[in-house]
Amino acid sequence: MQMSKDRFGPFLLVAILVTGVVGLSDLVRAQALPADVATRIDQLLVAESNHTSQGTPVPVVDDETFLRRVFMDLVGEPPTTEDVIAFSLDGTVDKRSRLVRQLLADASYGRNWARYWRDVIMYRRSDERALLSVRALESYLTDAFNNNTSWDKLTTEFITARGDIRENGKTALIMAQLGRPEETVAEVSRIFLGIQIQCAQCHDHPTDRWTREQFHELVAFFPRVAVRPKRDDGMLNFEVVASDSPIENRSRSTNNRYRGTPEHRMPDLENPEARGEIMKPVFFLTGDEVPVGSLDADRRSQLADWITDSTNPWFARAFVNRIWAELVGEGFYDPVDDLGPGRKCSSPKTLDYLAASFRERGHDIKWLFATILSTDAYQRASRRRRNVEELPFQANCAQPLRADQLYSSLQAVLEIPESNATSGRQRSSRFSPRNSFNAVFGFDPSTRRGDVAGTIPQALMMMNSPRINQYATAENGRMLGRLLREVTDDRQAITELYLRVLSRQPTDKEVNSCLKYRRDLRDRGEAFEDILWALINSAEFLHRK
Amino acid sequence: MLEQQVPQRQVDVSFDRRGRLQRRDFLRTAGAAGLALPGIGWMNQLSGQAQELRKRNQACILLWMQGGPSQFETFSPQPGTSSGGDTKAIATSQPGIQIAEHLPRTAELMEHLCLIRSMQSREGSHPRATHLMQTGFLPTASVKYPTLGAHAAQQLGDPTAELPDFVSIGRRRGSSGGGFLGVEYDPFAISNPEKTPDNTQLTTSQSRYRRRLGLLDELQSGYETSGGEQEVANQRKLYNKSSRMILSKDMVAFDIQQESSQMREAYGDSTFGKGCLLARRLVETGVSFVQVSLGNWDTHQDNFNRSKALCEQLDQPFAQLIRDLEQRGMLDKTLILWMGEFGRTPAINSQGGRGHFPKAFNVALAGGGVQGGQVIGKTTAGGKDVADRRVKVNDLLRTVCHGLKIDADQENMSAAGRPIRVVDEGEVVQEVFG
Numbered sequence: 013m014q015m016s017k018d019r020f021g022p023f024l025l026v027a028i029l030v031t032g033v034v035g036l037s038d039l040v041r042a043q044a045l046p047a048d049v050a051t052r053i054d055q056l057l058v059a060e061s062n063h064t065s066q067g068t069p070v071p072v073v074d075d076e077t078f079l080r081r082v083f084m085d086l087v088g089e090p091p092t093t094e095d096v097i098a099f100s101l102d103g104t105v106d107k108r109s110r111l112v113r114q115l116l117a118d119a120s121y122g123r124n125w126a127r128y129w130r131d132v133i134m135y136r137r138s139d140e141r142a143l144l145s146v147r148a149l150e151s152y153l154t155d156a157f158n159n160n161t162s163w164d165k166l167t168t169e170f171i172t173a174r175g176d177i178r179e180n181g182k183t184a185l186i187m188a189q190l191g192r193p194e195e196t197v198a199e200v201s202r203i204f205l206g207i208q209i210q211c212a213q214c215h216d217h218p219t220d221r222w223t224r225e226q227f228h229e230l231v232a233f234f235p236r237v238a239v240r241p242k243r244d245d246g247m248l249n250f251e252v253v254a255s256d257s258p259i260e261n262r263s264r265s266t267n268n269r270y271r272g273t274p275e276h277r278m279p280d281l282e283n284p285e286a287r288g289e290i291m292k293p294v295f296f297l298t299g300d301e302v303p304v305g306s307l308d309a310d311r312r313s314q315l316a317d318w319i320t321d322s323t324n325p326w327f328a329r330a331f332v333n334r335i336w337a338e339l340v341g342e343g344f345y346d347p348v349d350d351l352g353p354g355r356k357c358s359s360p361k362t363l364d365y366l367a368a369s370f371r372e373r374g375h376d377i378k379w380l381f382a383t384i385l386s387t388d389a390y391q392r393a394s395r396r397r398r399n400v401e402e403l404p405f406q407a408n409c410a411q412p413l414r415a416d417q418l419y420s421s422l423q424a425v426l427e428i429p430e431s432n433a434t435s436g437r438q439r440s441s442r443f444s445p446r447n448s449f450n451a452v453f454g455f456d457p458s459t460r461r462g463d464v465a466g467t468i469p470q471a472l473m474m475m476n477s478p479r480i481n482q483y484a485t486a487e488n489g490r491m492l493g494r495l496l497r498e499v500t501d502d503r504q505a506i507t508e509l510y511l512r513v514l515s516r517q518p519t520d521k522e523v524n525s526c527l528k529y530r531r532d533l534r535d536r537g538e539a540f541e542d543i544l545w546a547l548i549n550s551a552e553f554l555h556r557k
Numbered sequence: 558m559l560e561q562q563v564p565q566r567q568v569d570v571s572f573d574r575r576g577r578l579q580r581r582d583f584l585r586t587a588g589a590a591g592l593a594l595p596g597i598g599w600m601n602q603l604s605g606q607a608q609e610l611r612k613r614n615q616a617c618i619l620l621w622m623q624g625g626p627s628q629f630e631t632f633s634p635q636p637g638t639s640s641g642g643d644t645k646a647i648a649t650s651q652p653g654i655q656i657a658e659h660l661p662r663t664a665e666l667m668e669h670l671c672l673i674r675s676m677q678s679r680e681g682s683h684p685r686a687t688h689l690m691q692t693g694f695l696p697t698a699s700v701k702y703p704t705l706g707a708h709a710a711q712q713l714g715d716p717t718a719e720l721p722d723f724v725s726i727g728r729r730r731g732s733s734g735g736g737f738l739g740v741e742y743d744p745f746a747i748s749n750p751e752k753t754p755d756n757t758q759l760t761t762s763q764s765r766y767r768r769r770l771g772l773l774d775e776l777q778s779g780y781e782t783s784g785g786e787q788e789v790a791n792q793r794k795l796y797n798k799s800s801r802m803i804l805s806k807d808m809v810a811f812d813i814q815q816e817s818s819q820m821r822e823a824y825g826d827s828t829f830g831k832g833c834l835l836a837r838r839l840v841e842t843g844v845s846f847v848q849v850s851l852g853n854w855d856t857h858q859d860n861f862n863r864s865k866a867l868c869e870q871l872d873q874p875f876a877q878l879i880r881d882l883e884q885r886g887m888l889d890k891t892l893i894l895w896m897g898e899f900g901r902t903p904a905i906n907s908q909g910g911r912g913h914f915p916k917a918f919n920v921a922l923a924g925g926g927v928q929g930g931q932v933i934g935k936t937t938a939g940g941k942d943v944a945d946r947r948v949k950v951n952d953l954l955r956t957v958c959h960g961l962k963i964d965a966d967q968e969n970m971s972a973a974g975r976p977i978r979v980v981d982e983g984e985v986v987q988e989v990f991g
Binding site: 136137138139140188189195198199202208210211268347350393394395396397407410455456459460463464465466467468469470471472473475476477478481519521522525526529538542543545546547549550551552554555557 | 682684696697698699701721739740741743745746755756757758759760765766768769772773775776777778779780784785786787788789791792795796798799800802803972973974975
């Protein structure tokens with residue numbers, strides 16, 4: 013990898029600048045290896061943002077920080093003390109990319125990212141009953157990501173889904189909006205294209221170029237879809253159904269969507285009592301259409317095809333941008349679900365290059381991760397979030413941990429068992445400790461990360477939760493108790509705690525502060541409980557650096 | 558380029574009070590480079606305005622009747638009609654106004670209450686109607702609208718106060734209240750008014766807790782100087798705010814046991830009653846908005862018995878709350894809003910129940926400048942429709958904003974950069990204030 017950088021670097025940089033976008037796809041095909049594409053990305057960023065003329069970007073991060081960062085980003089869990097030591101002792105040149113490959117093959121990778129997308133979909137639910145589909149959604153996505161199902165296939169599955177919402181996780185996106193077509197297509201557009209077209213629902217989009225007609229033409233792909241309740245042994249359940257019956261659903265109610273209707277009618281603003289004009293299903297980005305009267309299966313599968321087609325640049329861009337933002341702390345477009353031609357993009361050539369590469373690779377998600385994680389842009393140390401007039405991607409940014417990641421970290425650090433309380437019954441998981449934790453710490457992952465602020469209930473939970481406290485004592489059955497018994501030297505015990513909680517060695521200053529604190533107290537157990545408390549309440553623990 | 562060097566932090570802070578106008582959005586709406594950033598003078602004016610609002614110190618207690626309370630069994634009985642069912646009407650302290658027989662103590666305080674009998678909406682589904690009543694908007698995937706409480710916290714809240722500005726008591730359904738204003742405007746939620754809120758009880762002695770905070774502070778300096786200055790600064794702010802709260806002597810406001818046994822008895826035995834007492838204590842300490850929930854009013858079956866039971870829980874504390882606030886001289890500055898997501902059908906089904914009915918329902922207001930002893934609007938005989946003076950949801954919310962001296966037209970930025978008013982359209986129902 014190092015070799016190819018030196019040999020081809022300058023040549024390719026010139027080639028890019030000379031050939032421009034037209035020659036890009038040839039280059040793209042030739043450079044499919046993550047490391048090579050990563051190199052290109054870094055070069056493009058330099059060229060596009062004139063980094064060198066505006067001060068040097070921050071250096072690549074040290075091993076310890078890289079280890080914890082990549083663990084959190086890929087598998088959503090911290091590395092063990094053994095992992096930390098092994099990685100720092102590993103002298104091989106390609107250890108970072110090997111680590112990435114290892115983690116991508118870990119089952120926790122699928123689970124971590126399933127949870128991310130679960131939140132992306134569910135935080136925008138317009139009905140609480142959508143929560144009934146969460147388990148199936150997580151299970152479906154965990155498998156899909158672990159099997160490295162391509163993003164275009166996943167997208168198609170979400171758009172064309174039907175079936176029992178508790179069994180078929182693919183129905184979750186439709187269920188999140190209770191099958192209402194306006195809401196559903198708005199989410200399809202937001203999530204898969206990064207385009208917020210729903211602003212055009214009532215009037216021409218104020219800042220983008222979409223018209224009201226275009227929004228309703230998009231809705232016309234979904235009018236035959238409905239979400240019907242069904243009772244399963246007394247348990248409330250739903251199914252996503254589609255009917256090609258020609259009978260119109262004249263019900264004015266927008267509350268439930270138990271029945272679909274053959275065609276979508278755009279409401280008449282002048283005359284709300286009128287039925288409204290029948291809309292032809294047209295995909296607003298390309299003008300592709302299916303005829304009025306088409307079957308539901310044809311409508312939705314066509315829409316999925318057009319959305320995922322390689323000639324539609326927004327599809328790959330939206331995904332690449334989102335993953336980049338999650339990993340590098342900031343997107344090319346911010347927020348990640350508001351792209352669209354009217355928005356400002358920092359480093360558009362870089363984004364387009366990476367999106368094209370992703371597309372050429374058949375929307376291979378693990379490949380995308382491997383690539384981004386190989387870039388210098390990702391590997392730089394974190395600095396505070398930039399001001400608007402400063403250059404982007406000079407450094408990575410500390411990301412607040414998502415609720416699941418934080419909970420998994422606490423579990424690992426304090427050795428809290430994952431309680432599988434009566435796992436047979438569906439209901440119990442709603443009130444599991446992990447879900448209660450999520451209720452306090454969860455946030456919509458599409459939010460600009462810089463806007464996610466800590467809350468009082470979060471602080472109170474970390475400081476005073478009886479449950480966390482119970483596991484953080486120096487009693488015999490607890491992690492700390494065992495540690496203090498096994499490690500009698502205070503300095504060593506402090507180091508162990510830092511390795512365990514923050515996945516790094518403490519600095520001399522930190523060791524001294526802790527030693528002083530310990531010596532001021534008579535009770536060893538009490539002193540170390542306080543040190544452990546301080547570490548899990550630190551900003552560093554609560555973030556991915 | 559910027560003409561004046563304004564430290565970024567200051568820009569953030571001063572815009573925060575005015576509806577969270579982010580740096581990015583500010584620059585976007587203000588146009589391209591070459592704009593003159595406002596001088597320090599304007600920013601002082603902004604914070605000056607915030608000072609003004611804080612001094613006024615209005616507060617709101619929202620009594621949220623979850624499930625849709627029957628108007629016939631509460632404030633708008635219709636005895637003798639086919640809609641009335643079993644429920645009789647009783648006289649109140651206000652001649653000419655009658656309410657349902659199950660609210661006798663409330664009836665005695667009618668001179669403080671303003672009833673609106675002509676509420677009308679088109680939403681008959683619980684989640685949509687609840688969202689509409691609480692935020693003034695219908696739910697949509699693209700925008701997370703803030704509830705009225707969040708707006709109150711943002712516009713009326715006192716940043717120097719040690720307790721949260723927005724508290725919610727009782728079981729809450731649905732998503733957070735802060736919406737796009739941010740999580741700091743979510744309500745501080747209390748499920749059980751009889752015990753102190755979750756995680757406010759220290760797990761160690763106070764001195765040990767303070768010691769721990771000191772150690773935390775010291776140990777953070779490492780990360781702070783190696784790239785984490787923003788994260789550590791935010792953390793410190795948050796932890797300071799949280800520990801100030803739980804170490805505050807104002808925390809005692811959460812403890813209703815501090816009240817005399819007579820006072821506690823006056824509010825009655827129910828959880829709702831205790832919640833009302835807690836609400837009074839919180840407002841007294843300076844909290845801007847307290848929601849107390851009572852449910853479940855969704856009486857599709859056995860409407861008459863169930864409504865009676867709920868009214869029995871409602872009546873005593875509701876009356877006592879009004880009386881209590883009045884005796885403490887707090888009633889003028891505390892607006893009480895009694896409402897649910899809709900009313901119930903005039904028609905009674907085969908199971909003795911009533912369905913959802915947003916077409917004509919009632920709400921009640923008291924305090925905060927409200928002119929009591931009056932009824933606004935009326936329904937047709939039998940309550941099947943509004944006959945006079947229709948009040949839509951946004952009219953009601955604008956009216957409440959007026960009473961709380963909240964600017965209903967203030968625009969806040971949604972996550973997608975769209976300016977959204979506190980209340981869209983709607984008109985203040987002037988008669989409410991006499």
